[in-house]
Amino acid sequence: MARLPALLTMSTLPGNPIMRSLRLLLALAAFACAPAAFAQAYPSKPVRIIVPYPAGGPVDALARRLAESLRTQTGQPFLVDNRGGASGSLGADAVAKAAPDGHTLLLTIPDPLINAASTLRQLPYDPHKDFAFITQVATTGVVLMANPDLKARSLSDLERAGRAHASGLSFGSWGPGSLPHVIGQAMVQKSGVNFVHVPYRGAAPALQDLLGRQIGFAFGPANLAAQYAQKGQVSVIAVTGKRRSSLLPEVPTFAEQGYGTPPFLLTAWMGLLAPAGTPAAIIDTLHRQVGAALKDPGFLGFLASLGAEPVGSTAAQFRQDFEREFPLVNQLIQSTGLTPE
Template sequence: MLLRRRATLAATFAATLALPGLARAQGFPDRPVRIIVPFPPGGSNDIIARQLAEQMREGLGQPVVVENRAGAGGNVGADSVAKAAPDGHTLLLCPPGPLAINEHLFRTMPFAPARDFAPVALVASVPIVLMVTKGLAAQSVAELVALAKREPGKLAFGSSGNGSTNHLAGELFKTMAGLDMVHVPYRGAAPAMTDLVGGQIQLMFDNMPAALPQVRGGSVRGLAVAGSARAAAMPELPTVAEAGVPGFEAE
């Protein structure tokens, strides 16, 4: 999570989470706090932000509102925070893309990450899951790789946008497995998941909070987790590395 750059405000916000009584005595926050999620509702960032907002309301004694502002790989939402008053009442919760990756992908950026933001906290680190649409003739990573090699250029993988972590995970998978697949970027992980469920795309890497209910509900088929170890929440899924692509790791 990040907020507008001002060192004293970053320190104050960190203190308010631990010492809400002191924060109220100092007058912060004196109105509702906004958490901007630069992707549509329903994705992992949105899920995490709403869970965090509930806890923050109790500690801060003020409403904490989650706002979704999607577009341009997260740049639209991040820019709205960059241009907000630097008073600690507007926060950004996002993955690395808007602040560490996009400046290497976009010709121009509406903000400068190092100048316009100050880090507050690492909120969550979650596993990434490789999933396929349930109608695909692939029950394992090895079968998926074999299918993609038999039909080069025919399988499409979705992501939450160019430069997103699930996009880069897909590109790494393509490279390490020697595959020819089509990347389909969306304005967030939630619409990509909708098309995966509907069969418009064949596979996708997505974060565990969004992937788990879809896999458990039978809407999609989970093949593997992308990290270096199996995930406690889905121990039946192997890692991509142990399932057929040695050395693969994305988190």
């Protein structure tokens, strides 16, 4: 009987159990290393950060500063893409339908994910299923600024001004069902004053009309409120949340002025998300990169200049906060009598 060639022994025959086991072990090892290798290769091309509001607002400002930090860390461009409209749902939908490869991200406040579920007749995405949560970057109270012609210095003054307007006193929000819309409607319920809602495509255009004295009051970030107040362009009346803003320590909260129910205690978090199905390794990489930004004194100084506080929650914490806040906010929206548009 002829001997087998040296390279074709029993241990190397294709059907040999030893070889099958070896191939399986090699495959498992390669699979285990794949996520780390994938994360190391990310990002492999420019990344879009979609902001579902026009340029010039606080979310846009944060997105641009965060994009700069991520570009510095990775060497790849992070480009801000403003997609305003439909209470932020247009931009959120673009991310929900993007490829889940980490190269399209969403930086947003809660409105397109939470409020819009009760205020828009049809959402083109499922906020619970169509996004991968990465981290809450920061949170900030929302400031009520009034037209200085009203001579209002408090919520009581604003109520009196509203009653003096037979056709109602207008207020601007950054879209139907947005946090300012909910707050304004809750003010109507509490005071009985006819405050008339005027929706805009973002905070920036609403504030422009306020500065032009086209509306009675509007809502925005503390940094802009401080700037406008210093120039005499607005009267700063109140801030949401449980604490006063560090930028406006002299301005009382809504609760301090008798508006202590839940709508007036809400703050606006700004969070980073990706399309559902984005690999966990990429989510972890982005979380670490945002965490590095939140340790940078320059970045923290930027947040302080907005009147915002850093968060840096884990993906799991972010989702838990979202799931807890979702029913609360939508119950509040329904209690104000808002109807889907």
